[in-house]
Amino acid sequence: MRALLCLNAGSSSIKFALYTLAPDATEPEGAAHGQIEKIGIAPRLVVSAPDGAPLHAQEWAHGAGLSHEALLGALLDWAMGHLDGHVLIGIGHRVVHGGADFTAPVRVDGDVLGRLAAIGSLAPLHQPHNLAAISALVALRPDLPQVACFDTAFHHTMAPLATRFALPRALHEAGVRRYGFHGLSYEWIAGQLAVIDPALASGRVIAAHLGNGASLCALRGGISQDTSMGFSALDGLMMGTRCGTLDAGVVLHLLGERGMSPADVTDLLYRHSGLLGVSGLSSDMRALAASDLPEAAEAIALFAHRAAREAAALAVTLGGLDGLVFTAGIGEHDAATRVRICAELGFLGVVIDEAANAAQAPLISAPTSYVRVRVLPTDEERMIARHTLATLQALPDARRATVP
Helix, strand or coil, X not given: CEEEEEEEECCCCEEEEEEEECCCCCCCEEEEEEEEECCCCCCEEEEECXXXXXXXXXXXXXXXXXXXXXXXXXXXXXXXXXXXXXXXXEEEEEECCCCCCCCCCEECCHHHHHHHHXXXXXXXXXXXXXXXXXXXXHHXXXXXXXXXXXXXXXXXXXXXXXHCXXXXXXXXXXXXXXXXXXXXXXXXXXXXXXXXCHHHHCCEEEEEEECCCEEEEEEECCEEEEECCCCCCCCCCCCCCCCCCCCHHHHHHHHHCCCCCHHHHHHHHHHCCHHHHHHCCCCCHHHHHCCCCHHHHHHHHHHHHHHXXXXXXHHHHHCCCCEEEEEHHHHHHCHHHXXXXXXXXXXXXXXXXXXHHHCCCCECECCCCCCEEEECCCCHHHHHHXXXXXXXXXXXXXXXXXXX
16 A cells, blocks of 8 residues: 655645555545645644544644754654555655756656756745755655656647747747746646546636636647746736736836845745735735725736736637636635636626626536636646656666655
8 A cells, every 4th residue: 555745845834735545546545635834933734634624733832943854754754653554655746947857747866956956046936945845855764755746847838939038049048938837737627627528628728727826828638838927937917925927127127226136126026016015915815805995906906907818818829718717726716806807808708607606616607608617626736646656657666666
């Protein structure tokens, strides 16, 4: 009996999911999920069963100085005690940026870790923390195989034109190009759509991953053709604390006329912009919807407008639109934001069924809509588990380590 642990490590939290595999099974089954939250303040480990029932909780009230290694050690200790005879055969990681070289999941070794660290500046909000978790687990369990699964990999099917900036060719060849992100989420959506609505999946679909991080992906036949994010996770849609698409002249102005340092600009664009920056209140759409402040209302309206505008642009890449799929936190749960976005896309034939939308139905387009609109939960952790299992099983026997 085998088990896999999947991690999505950030600066202040580490989300995880534990999966088991029966002897003849090829699909991982969820055994538990949770997160280590408030890292750097008062860390807390919370674990739940697949149905949401609490399984375990642990707090470190005076643990502000605890490292990723110490906290992941506690998670591993709990997991090993919970496995009930299952053997942990590997750990899969979400790694945001694979650059130009990593176009598929890969088992991590010293060379891979070094190459990923070298491109850390391409995703400064995510990559260092993704890699910190991998390094911590190398120290804790050097015998345990680890697999990096990249958010950029799904988008390597984009045509050359979709990857280019209008910059000198030498910069493009040096890696300054459009990569795209949220690929694990889009890969899951494409696969699920092929199961529940194969006719739509074979057509022209825009998937909208709307959460604290947000982007859109243009799919044709389930293959990425274009996406709203580009070189970094700052591009495209307005997000919780990130600005989205921004005139490069603004950055030059901040550096020159305003005298800001590169570090200050980075902090502004990644952590103090988006919904938080426009509203001056919060990066949480729920808090903004509950507020009477006009700035909160403006932030919500701008978020929806930017999403609709980017969707219309991706419809150009696709040559039309057959389907629109909402996913992630805002996309799956915020009916009002879905109404706003769909209303602005009415000229493309999008007509929403407001009753179905309010009821959080999986199909929310009206019968008169030319575009089928769906709400579909994403599952990045299960996608990581699938990739991790496949990667470990594909290794030569000498490198497969504990994989049966």
